[in-house]
Amino acid sequence: MINVLSFDISGNILNLTFTGDYQNQNLPKDLFDALKTNQLKQININLKELQGWDSSFLALLFRLNEHALKQSIKLSVLKAPAGVQELICLALAVPPPQSAPMQEKESFLSRIGDFGLNVFRSFRRGYAFLFSNLNLFVISMFAKTNTRRVDFLFALEECGPKALPIVMLISFMVGLILAFVGAIQLQLFGAQVYIASLVTIGMTRIMAAIMVGIIMAGRTGASFAATIGTMQVNEEIDALKTMGINADEFLVLPRLWALVITMPLLTMLADFGGILGGAAVGIFALDIPYSEYFKYAYNAWFLKHFLVGLFHAFVFGFIISLSGCYFGMNCGRDADSVGKSTTSAVVYAIVWMIVATGIITFCLQRMGI
Amino acid sequence: MTQDVIKAHNLSVGYGHKVLLKDADFEVGKGDIFIIMGGSGCGKSSLLKVLTGLMPPLKGSFGLLGVDFQNADDNEKSNLRQKTGILYQSGALFSSMTLAENIAMPLNQYRSYNPATVDELVHLKLALVGLSGYENYYPSEISGGMKKRAGLARALALDPEIVYFDEPSAGLDPVSSARLDDLMIEINKNLNTTLVVVTHELQSIFAIASNSIYLDAVTKTITARGNPHDILKNPPNERVQQFLTRGKQ
Numbered sequence: 084m085i086n087v088l089s090f091d092i093s094g095n096i097l098n099l100t101f102t103g104d105y106q107n108q109n110l111p112k113d114l115f116d117a118l119k120t121n122q123l124k125q126i127n128i129n130l131k132e133l134q135g136w137d138s139s140f141l142a143l144l145f146r147l148n149e150h151a152l153k154q155s156i157k158l159s160v161l162k163a164p165a166g167v168q169e170l171i172c173l174a175l176a177v178p179p180p181q182s183a184p185m186q187e188k189e190s191f192l193s194r195i196g197d198f199g200l201n202v203f204r205s206f207r208r209g210y211a212f213l214f215s216n217l218n219l220f221v222i223s224m225f226a227k228t229n230t231r232r233v234d235f236l237f238a239l240e241e242c243g244p245k246a247l248p249i250v251m252l253i254s255f256m257v258g259l260i261l262a263f264v265g266a267i268q269l270q271l272f273g274a275q276v277y278i279a280s281l282v283t284i285g286m287t288r289i290m291a292a293i294m295v296g297i298i299m300a301g302r303t304g305a306s307f308a309a310t311i312g313t314m315q316v317n318e319e320i321d322a323l324k325t326m327g328i329n330a331d332e333f334l335v336l337p338r339l340w341a342l343v344i345t346m347p348l349l350t351m352l353a354d355f356g357g358i359l360g361g362a363a364v365g366i367f368a369l370d371i372p373y374s375e376y377f378k379y380a381y382n383a384w385f386l387k388h389f390l391v392g393l394f395h396a397f398v399f400g401f402i403i404s405l406s407g408c409y410f411g412m413n414c415g416r417d418a419d420s421v422g423k424s425t426t427s428a429v430v431y432a433i434v435w436m437i438v439a440t441g442i443i444t445f446c447l448q449r450m451g452i
Numbered sequence: 453m454t455q456d457v458i459k460a461h462n463l464s465v466g467y468g469h470k471v472l473l474k475d476a477d478f479e480v481g482k483g484d485i486f487i488i489m490g491g492s493g494c495g496k497s498s499l500l501k502v503l504t505g506l507m508p509p510l511k512g513s514f515g516l517l518g519v520d521f522q523n524a525d526d527n528e529k530s531n532l533r534q535k536t537g538i539l540y541q542s543g544a545l546f547s548s549m550t551l552a553e554n555i556a557m558p559l560n561q562y563r564s565y566n567p568a569t570v571d572e573l574v575h576l577k578l579a580l581v582g583l584s585g586y587e588n589y590y591p592s593e594i595s596g597g598m599k600k601r602a603g604l605a606r607a608l609a610l611d612p613e614i615v616y617f618d619e620p621s622a623g624l625d626p627v628s629s630a631r632l633d634d635l636m637i638e639i640n641k642n643l644n645t646t647l648v649v650v651t652h653e654l655q656s657i658f659a660i661a662s663n664s665i666y667l668d669a670v671t672k673t674i675t676a677r678g679n680p681h682d683i684l685k686n687p688p689n690e691r692v693q694q695f696l697t698r699g700k701q
Contacts, residue, residue: 109569137611139569142576166642173638174576179585417547417592 090114095124099147104135110143118150125157136164145174212409216335217401223340229332230340238341242303246349249302250295254353257294258282258360266369275369279376280383282361288388291353292395293440295346296403300432304407307338308428311411312421320412335408339401346400347393354392387452395443399436406432455482457614457646458503462512465498471510472498474672478665482613485640485647485660487680490667491695496650499667500618503648504538505529517613534562537607537615541622543599545591551578551602552587558609577605581635597628601635608639614646615639621653633659654698666692 088111090099097117126147133140144160148171151158160168189197223230265281311334314320323330358380365371410428414420458480465473472495480486488496501507503514505521513522516532524532545554555574559565565573578584581601591599600620607615620636621629633656640647640660651657657664657680666676666683668691676683676692687693694700 107563107565109566110572112568138573138576138608139565142569142572145576145579146572166644169638169642170580173642174579174584177579177582177584415592419548 088114090117092117092121092123095122097121097123097126098129099126100129100132101140102132102134105133105140105143106135106137108139108143110139110146115146123154123156125159126151128158128160129162130160130164130167131162133162133164136167141167141170141174145171148175208413209409212412213405216331216339216405216408219331219336220339220343223332223336228336229329230336231333234333235337235340238338239345241306242299242338242341242345243348246299246302246345247352250298250349250353251356253294253298254286254291254356255360255363257290258286258357258362259364260360261285261290261357262361262364263368266364270369275365276371276375276379278361278365278369278371279358279379283358283380283383284385284388286357286361287354287384287392289392289395289440289444291357292350292392292399293436295349295353295396296399296436297433299342299346299349299399300403300406300429300436303342304403304428304432305425307404307407308411308414308425309421311408312414312424315411315414316416316418316421330412335404335412338408339404342404343397343400346396346403350392350396354389391443391447391452395440398439398443402435402439403432406435456480456515457482457484457517458486458514458648460503460512460514463499463502463509463514464511465495465502466510467498471672473667473674475512476665476667476674478674478677480614480646480648481663482646483640483644485636485649485662487657487661487664488648488650488667489652489657489664489680489695491652491669491691494667494669495672496652496667497618500616500648500650504536504616505533534558534610535613537610537612539600539603539607539615539617539620541619543591543596543603545599545602545606547591550588550590551583551594551605554591554602555606555609558606562610573609577608578602580608580639581605582631597624597632600624600628600632604632604635604639608643608645611643612645614648617647617649617651619651619653620649621651621656626655629653629656630659636660652695654696666695668692 087103087105087108088099088101090097092098099114128144128147144167148158150156152175219228222228261282262278265278266275269275269277269281311320314334320330320334323333362373362376362380365376366373407428410424410431414424456479458478460476460478463473463476464471465476472493476499488499490496498507502509503516508522513520515521517535519528519532521529521532545551546557549557552571552574555577556570559570559573563570574587575584578586581604583598583601583605586594586598586602591602594602604615617636620632624632636647636649637660639645647660649656649660661680663678664676664680664683665674667673668675670691676688680696683692684696687696
C-alpha cells in the first residue's frame, strides 16, 4: 500500500505531509500516539501533493483541528483543496452544546430506585385503567355510550368466527393428547373407557378455557395491542382526545364487549372439540365402542364443571382484552414500541390468566365446587 | 458543459393503470441542486421513488451516473446505491439505534474502516450537520429538525455523489428550514455533491435551486424547466405562474 501520509516531529513542531489519494484510510494510530506523547506548539499540514480525498481525510483533519483547538496548538495548512477548509469550519461551527447532557451512567442505587418507581407508576396506571374500564363496562350495560356499533361488530367478527377454526383445531388436538396421556395409565388397569370421563371433565372444567385463553391472547390480544399501538404512533388517539371523545369508550369498550361475549361461546365449542379429539383416540386407537365412549362422556358431563369453565372464559375475556388495549393505549411513539407493546400484551395476559385461574380454583375449592 | 449524473428518457411514472407522469425527459447535471416541484398529487414523490429504485417506472428508462439503472445487474445497482444518499421526509432514522449507530450502519456495511475511524467519521458527519455531541442520543430524544439533520448525516455517510431529498422542509419551522437550506448549499458547494430535491416550498426553491422541473398534475407532463427565477420571469402557463407566486396573478 502506498504511504499517503508521513509525519515527523522536530522540537515541538509536527510536520504532516499528504501525498496522492487519501481515500478510505483508517485513522493513523501512530500519529495520534505521537500527539499524546509530545508537547506540541505547532502543527504544519502540507497538502501540496494531495490529489484525492474523501471523508476519511476530512475526519482526520477535523480531529487534528479539534486537538489543536483544545491544546492551543497553532495549526497551519498549506494548499488546502477547494472546499476542505469550508467543511472543517462548518463542522466546527456548532460546538457540542454545554447543556446537551452527555449520556451519563446511572448509579446502581439510582437504577433500582428508577425500577421501583416505574413499577409503582405502571401499577397505578394499570389500576386506573382497569377500574375506569370496568366502570365503563357496567355503565354501558344500562346507558348509551359513544361506542360505535360497527366497531363492536367488527371486533366481534375478529374474536368470534375468524378465531373459530384455530380454536377448534387446537382443542381437538388437546383432547387427543389428554386421551393419549390418560390411556398410558388407564390401560394398565383395563380402565381405558374412563378416558371419556377424563377428557370430558378436564376439557369442560378448565382445559378448554385455558387453551382458548392462550390462543386468544396470542391472536386477538396481540392484534388489539398492535392496532391501538399503531393508532398511538399515528397520533390518532391524540386526535380522539382533542376532539373530546373518550378514547376508552371508542377503542376499548367494543373490544372488551366482543371478547367477553365470544370467549364463553368459543369455550363451549372448544369443550366439544376436545371431547371429539378424545373420542378419536378412544374409538380408533383404543377400540372403545362408539356408544360406550359417548355414554361415559355424557355421564361425566356435569353442569357445575361446565359453568366453572365458562366462568373462567368470561374472566379471561376481561383479562385478554384489557391487557391488549392497555398496552396499545400506553404504547410509545416509535415503531419499536408497537412490537414491545404487543409482546407485553400477550405475556401479561397469559400471566394474569394463570394467576386468575389459581385464585378461582382456590376459591371454588373452598366453596366445595 | 456539465456532465449529466441523471438522464431520464421517456419516463412514465404511476401505479398500475394510474399514470402520474408520462414521457418525461430531463437531465440533472453534476453539481446541480435540482428541484422537482409541482402541486400535490403531480407525482413528485413517485418520481423520486423511481429514481431511487424503490419502484419501477411504467415506461422509459433513466441513466444514473452513466449506468442504465433499469438494466443494471444487482452488483451495479449496489454500487450505484452506495453513490447515492437519501433524506426521507421524516428522517427515517432507526428508532432502536443511537444517532451514531444510525450513521455508522452504512459505513460498517460497505467500508472496511476500523471502529476508531468509524467513530471519527460519525463524529465528523454529525458535526457537519451541527449535531456534534449528540452521538448517543436516540431519535426519540431529539427534535424534528435535528432528526432531519441526522438523517442527512446518514445520507452523507458514504460520500455519495448524489443526495435525494424528499420534502426536506416539511414540518420544520422557518429558522430550521433556512438552516437546512444553508446546509444543503454548503454541502453542494464544498463536496460538489449533486442534490435532487422534491419540494413545493417556494422559499427553499428560490433559495437553493440551480435547476428545476415543474410537474403538471393536469397534463401529467413536465411543463417548465430551468432555473426557477428564470421560469418565474417567463412562466409557460398560468398554472406554473400560480404555483410560483402562491396563487397570486
